Amino acid sequence: MLRIKINSIGIWITLVTIMGLVAFSGCIDQEGTDTDKSRVEQKLVIAEPWGISSVDPATAGGTLNNFLLLETLTFMEPDFSLVPGLAESWELIDNTTWRIHLKDNIKFHDNTELTADDVKYSFDRNMEKNPTIRGEMGIKSIKKIDDYTVDIITDKPDAAIPAALSYAQAVIYSKNSVEKDGIIVKPIGTGPFKFEKYNKASDILELSKNENYWNGVPKLDTVIIQGGVGEASTRELAIEKGEVDFTTEPPMGSTERLESNPDLNVIVHPLCQGYKLNFGNLSKAPYDDINVRKAIAYAVDKESIVEHILYERGEISNGMGFVPGIEWRNNDLEGYPYDPQKAKQLLKEAGWEDTDNDGILDKDGKAFKITLYTWPQRPALPPLAETVQSQFKEIGIDAEVRIMDWSAITERLNEWGAIRVSGGATSMRIPDPGYYLERNFHSEGNSNSYGYKNEEVDRLLEEGRSTFDNEKRYDIYRNVQKIVVDDVADVYIAYHNLAVVTKSGVNGYVPNPSAHDYRINPGIYIEE
Amino acid sequence: MLKGILKRLGIVLFVVVGATALVFFMLHYIPGETAEVMARYIFIGNIEIDASNEDVALISQYYELDKPLIVQYVSWLSKSLQGDLGMSYKTGQPVLDEIMIRLPATIKLAVVSVLISLIIGIPLGIVAAIRQNTIVDYICSTSAAIGVSIPNFWLALILILVFSLYLNLTPVMGSGGVEHIILPSITLGTGMAAVTARLTRSSMLEVIRQDYVRTARGKGLSEKTIIVRHAMKNALIPVITIIGLEMGHLLGGTVIVETIFAWPGIGKLLIDAISQRDLPIIQGCVIFITIMYVFVNFIVDLSYSILDPRIRYER
Numbered sequence: 048m049l050r051i052k053i054n055s056i057g058i059w060i061t062l063v064t065i066m067g068l069v070a071f072s073g074c075i076d077q078e079g080t081d082t083d084k085s086r087v088e089q090k091l092v093i094a095e096p097w098g099i100s101s102v103d104p105a106t107a108g109g110t111l112n113n114f115l116l117l118e119t120l121t122f123m124e125p126d127f128s129l130v131p132g133l134a135e136s137w138e139l140i141d142n143t144t145w146r147i148h149l150k151d152n153i154k155f156h157d158n159t160e161l162t163a164d165d166v167k168y169s170f171d172r173n174m175e176k177n178p179t180i181r182g183e184m185g186i187k188s189i190k191k192i193d194d195y196t197v198d199i200i201t202d203k204p205d206a207a208i209p210a211a212l213s214y215a216q217a218v219i220y221s222k223n224s225v226e227k228d229g230i231i232v233k234p235i236g237t238g239p240f241k242f243e244k245y246n247k248a249s250d251i252l253e254l255s256k257n258e259n260y261w262n263g264v265p266k267l268d269t270v271i272i273q274g275g276v277g278e279a280s281t282r283e284l285a286i287e288k289g290e291v292d293f294t295t296e297p298p299m300g301s302t303e304r305l306e307s308n309p310d311l312n313v314i315v316h317p318l319c320q321g322y323k324l325n326f327g328n329l330s331k332a333p334y335d336d337i338n339v340r341k342a343i344a345y346a347v348d349k350e351s352i353v354e355h356i357l358y359e360r361g362e363i364s365n366g367m368g369f370v371p372g373i374e375w376r377n378n379d380l381e382g383y384p385y386d387p388q389k390a391k392q393l394l395k396e397a398g399w400e401d402t403d404n405d406g407i408l409d410k411d412g413k414a415f416k417i418t419l420y421t422w423p424q425r426p427a428l429p430p431l432a433e434t435v436q437s438q439f440k441e442i443g444i445d446a447e448v449r450i451m452d453w454s455a456i457t458e459r460l461n462e463w464g465a466i467r468v469s470g471g472a473t474s475m476r477i478p479d480p481g482y483y484l485e486r487n488f489h490s491e492g493n494s495n496s497y498g499y500k501n502e503e504v505d506r507l508l509e510e511g512r513s514t515f516d517n518e519k520r521y522d523i524y525r526n527v528q529k530i531v532v533d534d535v536a537d538v539y540i541a542y543h544n545l546a547v548v549t550k551s552g553v554n555g556y557v558p559n560p561s562a563h564d565y566r567i568n569p570g571i572y573i574e575e
Numbered sequence: 576m577l578k579g580i581l582k583r584l585g586i587v588l589f590v591v592v593g594a595t596a597l598v599f600f601m602l603h604y605i606p607g608e609t610a611e612v613m614a615r616y617i618f619i620g621n622i623e624i625d626a627s628n629e630d631v632a633l634i635s636q637y638y639e640l641d642k643p644l645i646v647q648y649v650s651w652l653s654k655s656l657q658g659d660l661g662m663s664y665k666t667g668q669p670v671l672d673e674i675m676i677r678l679p680a681t682i683k684l685a686v687v688s689v690l691i692s693l694i695i696g697i698p699l700g701i702v703a704a705i706r707q708n709t710i711v712d713y714i715c716s717t718s719a720a721i722g723v724s725i726p727n728f729w730l731a732l733i734l735i736l737v738f739s740l741y742l743n744l745t746p747v748m749g750s751g752g753v754e755h756i757i758l759p760s761i762t763l764g765t766g767m768a769a770v771t772a773r774l775t776r777s778s779m780l781e782v783i784r785q786d787y788v789r790t791a792r793g794k795g796l797s798e799k800t801i802i803v804r805h806a807m808k809n810a811l812i813p814v815i816t817i818i819g820l821e822m823g824h825l826l827g828g829t830v831i832v833e834t835i836f837a838w839p840g841i842g843k844l845l846i847d848a849i850s851q852r853d854l855p856i857i858q859g860c861v862i863f864i865t866i867m868y869v870f871v872n873f874i875v876d877l878s879y880s881i882l883d884p885r886i887r888y889e890r
Contacts, residue, residue, distance in 0.1 A: 094748075094837075098847065101666040109620055178633040179618040179626060216620075230667040248676045248839050249750050276748060276837045284735050285747040424622065452850075453622060454607025471623030486625070494625040563621070 089256075089573050090269040091553065094282045094294040099252055099274035102245050103231040104169070104224075105176035109215040113566045114272060115265075116254060117218035117236035120147060120166070121209055123478045123561040127373050129210055133161060133219055133237060137212075139515060142204040143187075147212070149195040153261050155221040156241040163191040168222040177216065183477065184211045204513035206520055210479035215563065239265040239569040250274040265569035266555070279426065286311065286548050292573070293549045293556075295565055299358050299427055302546055314547045315360055316558035317370045319475035322352075322361070322431060324538040327465030330498045333399075333415065334464075340535035342393040343466075344383035346442045347435055351385075353541050356431050361541040366532040368474035368483060370542050370560060375480040375521040377528040382539065390442045401443055408443040416445045417464030420456040425470040431540070432468040460496065470543065475561040480524035481512050488531050499536040580873075587869045592652065594865050595858050599648050602852065609852045610635035616851035617665050638664065651858065660862075661855035665848070670859035673844065680750055681840040684763070684832075685825035687756055689818060691764025692771050697814070699768070700775025701802065704810075707780060715772060722769030731762045731835045748837040759836045763829060767821050774817055779810040808882050815882070819875030823868040828860075 093114075101107045104117055111117040120134040135150045153161040170189045174181040185205050190198040199208060211217070218236070225233035234242055239262075240254035254270040273291065276282050283297040287308065297305060306313045324343065326334040333339045344366075353361045362370075366382030369375070394400075399408040399415060408415040419436055421428040429450050436446045446466075459465055472494070474483040486492045489508050490500040504527055511523040545564055549556060555570040603609065614626035614634050635641045639650075654661065660670040703715035738758060739747045745757050782788065783806050791801045828842020841860060848856035879886045 098843075101668075103667065106617060106620070106665070177618045178637070179614060179630045182627050182630050183619075228662075228668065248680060250837070250839055273749060273837060275839070275843070278835045278837075280732050281735070281748050281835050281837065284732070284740055288740050288743070288747050290739075290747050290749075452606065454612055455605075458606055469623065471621065473621075473624075476621075476624070493627040496625065 087573070087575055088269075089267045090271065091267050091293055091567070091571060091573065092291045093270065093272045093567075094276040094285050094291040095272050095274045096277055096279075096282065096296060097274065098277075099245070099250055099272065100247070101230070102234055102242070102252070103176070104218050104220050104234050105173050105180075105231075108173065108177075108218040109563065111234060111236070112215040112218050112238075113562060114252070114254060114270065115238040115240045115567055115569065116242055117220055117234060118238050119214065119217055120149075120212040120219065123210075123213045123475070123559070125557055125559045125561075127475075127478065127561060129213065129478065132213065133166075134212065137209050140198065142513070143201045145199045145201070145208045146192070147197050147199060149197070150261070151195050153237055154259055155223070155237055156235050156257060157221065157223055158259070159221060159223060161219070161221075161237055162194045163197045164194075165221050166197050166219055167191050169219045170217070173217065180214075180216050183482075184208075184214060184217060186211075204515075206512060206515045206517075207477070207479035207481045211477050211482075214477045237261070240267075240270055243269075260569070263569065266572035267569075270567070283548075286550070289550065292553050293547070293567075295545060295547050297546060297548055299356075299360060302358055302360060305548055310551050312549045312551050312553065314549070314556065314558060315544045316547070317362060317560050318473070318543050318545045318562075318564060319368065319370055319373070319560055320471055320473045320564075321364060321368055321542045322357075322427070322468070322470045322540045323368075324435070324540065325460075325467040325469050326497050326537065327460035327462065327467065328498055329536070330500075331461075332463070333397075333410075336397045337535060338393045338397040339399070340538075341383070342390040342397070342442065343439075343444075344535050344538045345386045345390040345393070346438055346444070347383075347538060347540055348385040348438050349382075349540050352431060352434055356434055357427055357541060357543070360544045360546055361427075362544060364539045364542050366539050367528045368472075368539060368542075369480070369528075372560075373475075375524045377525040379525075380528060380532050382532065383535075387438075387441050394442065399443070406440075406443065407445045414445065415443065415464070417447070417466060418459070418462060419446050419448045419466050419468050420459060421448070421450055421468035421470075422453045422456065423450050424453075427543075428468055428470050431470075435468060457496065473563050476563060478561050480521070480527075481508070484508060484524060484527050484531075485512075488527065488536055497537070499531075499534070501530060501534060501536075504530055583869060583873055587866055590865050590869065591862050594861050595652070595655075596648060598857060598861050599651070599854070600644060602849075602854070602857065603644055607852075609854070610638070610640050612850075612852040613638070613664060617853070651855075655858070655862070660859045663848075663856045664853045665851055665856070670855045673856060674841065674859050674863055677839050677841050677844055680838060681826060681828065681842075683756060684759055684829070684838065684840060685822055687760040688763035688767065688825055689822050691760055692767035692821070693818070695765065695768035696771025697775050697811070699772040700814075701779055701807065701810075703772065703776040704779035704783065705802065712776075715776070719769040719772045722765050723773075725766065727762055727766065727829075728831050728835060730765065731758070731832055734758045734762060735835075748835075750836075750838055755836075755838075759832050759838055762832050763825065770817060770821075771814060774814050775810060778813050779806060782806045782810040785809075811882055812879060815875055815878055819871050823864075823871045826867040826871065827864040 099110060104111055119132050122130050122132040124130055133150060133153060135148045137145055137147050140146045155161060167189050185202055187200045187202050192198055201208060221235040224231045224235045239257055239260045241257045243253040243255045245252045252272040256265055256268050258264060279296060279298040282294040283301055285291045286294045302313060305311055349363045353363060364382060365380040367380060394408060398410045401408050419432045421432040423429060432448045436448050439446045456467055460467060485508050486494045488499055488504055490505050507523050507527050511520050514520045547565060552574050554574050555572050557568045559566045610631045611626055614630050615622045619626060662668060663670055663673050699715050703712045706712050735747050735758060738745045745754050749755050788801060788806055791805050828840050828845055830842040830846045833840040833843040845860040
């Protein structure tokens with residue numbers, strides 16, 4: 048080895064210094080996100096919990112729709128009314144064909160006109176690249192009739208198509224969108240904001256105002272989204288420092304403290320999501336007995352969960368996943384109020400009694416020992432499961448809480464007495480009662496892993512899909528909700544309320560409860 | 576030297592094939608069917624919504640996940656050996672691009688963190704050794720013990736609270752500017768500095784009892800010369816070994832710190848890929864991390880011979 052007569056420690060130190068300098072110089076020539084410029088600037092910086100990682104509408108359609116870059120054929124308004132979006136109107140041609148008439152004055156961000164070709168291109172591409180979209184929407188194919196008309200062909204008679212067209216993943220974009228290796232890297236849409244750039248290394252998406260937006264010019268000039276801010280405390284600290292203007296879901300316990308900060312606005316609004324208990328298997332003991340299910344439903348103290356676990360970021364439900372204001376919600380339902388005495392009574396009727404005086408119920412020598420499974424990604428779930436555990440103890444059910452990845456949970460739900468403490472699953476991903484109810488309560492529904500089967504419900508759900516008169520449909524679905532809650536197919540504990548935190552200068556945000564999880568709106572502006 | 580490098584390359588290849596095979600097969604034994612997990616994370620975009628059986632079947636077929644595991648692995652391996660690491664399932668972009676785009680941030684954070692640990696750890700360790708069993712030694716040892724025990728996520732949040740929120744000196748999160756790297760690297764650096772200090776101290780204590788140090792004292796050299804020129808060089812060899820391992824570890828990513836500071840490193844890429852079952856990205860990261868480890872340890876071996884000329888690079 049070459050030997051140089053210099054102090055070799057010196058070499059080592061020099062080397063380290065050079066490495067350090069290189070590292071730092073590497074940092075210097077990159078531009079940072081300057082967030083501390085004058086506030087009158089109409090610029091909104093958002094800290095988004097989820098990573099963006101791709102701007103291809105086939106998989107990132109929901110994100111691009113929530114940030115108003117891409118739009119859908121129909122819109123779901125914050126008051127749950129379905130209004131025309133890029134489509135002017137729609138009509139039923141025959142049982143499996145919906146004819147969609149497009150608005151004829153809509154321009155893409157590159158100033159070309161929106162035509163039926165773009166709509167067909169978007170649908171075909173979305174459905175090819177993302178198989179879940181076709182299955183979710185029930186669309187077989189799409190056909191161009193003329194420049195401003197397309198036909199949507201469905202697998203079976205489907206009254207929910209107009210609502211399905213507002214699905215955030217069913218976004219429309221120009222066939223001129225820039226592709227690289229078959230992946231769209233610059234989506235061209237029709238929304239209030241245009242794509243400026245996406246920096247994958249820093250996960251920052253930049254949008255600018257679309258001066259020619261067809262539905263009024265938005266007030267913001269720039270929207271900057273920092274993706275992947277997964278840590279709730281980081282989002283909280285970033286908005287407190289003023290590094291961002293808008294963020295969601297600070298740590299559960301922080302709402303009150305943030306509300307008292309005069310520089311911030313905290314908006315807590317309902318989402319069509321919630322927390323519930325899913326029985327592991329409804330066709331096996333102990334949950335094949337409706338009295339046991341009812342007892343469980345009565346045993347959960349929903350009020351105290353909303354107050355102490357959700358810190359008021361939730362509301363007691365009527366036993367079903369639809370929040371007040373949704374047209375097809377069955378407002379006569381009351382759910383199961385907290386009543387441990389009634390729970391004990393019902394368990395006794397079902398044959399569960401504490402014969403050996405150990406505080407745990409038993410029947411035919413079998414003790415009522417169960418496991419509550421839940422996952423860690425949703426922060427409220429583990430404490431919620433522990434609370435349910437202690438409430439079960441009061442009625443003589445000995446529950447163990449196990450927290451694991453949801454994929455590991457699925458395999459364990461067949462264990463005797465297993466219950467899944469769930470959260471999140473939205474009831475308005477597609478804003479129509481059919482989707483959520485079929486998913487969860489049709490005997491062949493995707494989410495019906497617990498094996499709920501009621502022939503009457505199956506029949507009504509199928510009837511609902513093919514009934515084209517909305518009044519009649521909604522009645523059918525209200526009926527389904529009643530049967531399902533009476534059957535205690537699951538135990539809905541509470542709706543989840545979303546907390547949005549903005550700087551006090553951010554005005555005009557209108558919460559949209561049907562969004563997943565939030566959608567900005569063109570009316571947002573910055574005030575000094 | 577050349578022989579050594581060739582040998583290293585051989586090891587890299589062996590380790591890469593071994594590690595990727597291990598990871599590949601293990602992934603299929605953790606709960607959750609790959610195609611189902613992908614359907615939820617990548618296509619539906621919400622883990623809490625169940626996918627239909629038809630969708631899972633379609634995805635399985637499209638990504639050839641329905642073939643026997645060994646066939647899948649061999650087909651991946653043969654493509655990789657030809658330089659084609661495939662496309663990310665999630666983004667559809669080449670795996671190499673996905674990794675390269677996060678490489679600068681990862682290297683920057685690793686290098687600066689190690690620097691901080693050296694700058695704090697080595698002087699602290701030396702001082703503690705020279706003043707063994709004095710109050711200085713106790714203070715150094717205690718702070719090292721505290722430094723090792725403080726969890727990263729807690730330190731990170733406290734640093735943000737103090738330096739970003741109260742003092743308004745640094746940004747809370749993000750990447751790109753010099754100011755962004757300060758807090759994450761301090762978070763990582765201080766924990767490592769504690770290890771470095773402890774190791775430097777004990778190694779130094781051993782060295783200053785050696786005969787040649789006594790000889791140096793006998794020659795009448797100043798204490799400073801003895802420590803800097805004679806003792807430190809030898810004492811640093813075990814320290815460098817640890818630094819090498821830590822550097823390799825940092826280059827493999829630091830998920831918690833990356834998550835808190837929204838720092839776009841390899842660690843988060845890999846963890847996200849694992850939870851989404853983005854197999855090509857997982858395998859790409861494993862290859863990358865393996866190469867990094869072997870490379871860094873190669874540099875470490877080279878530096879031994881600089882510090883101690885008796886060690887030749889021949890192995």
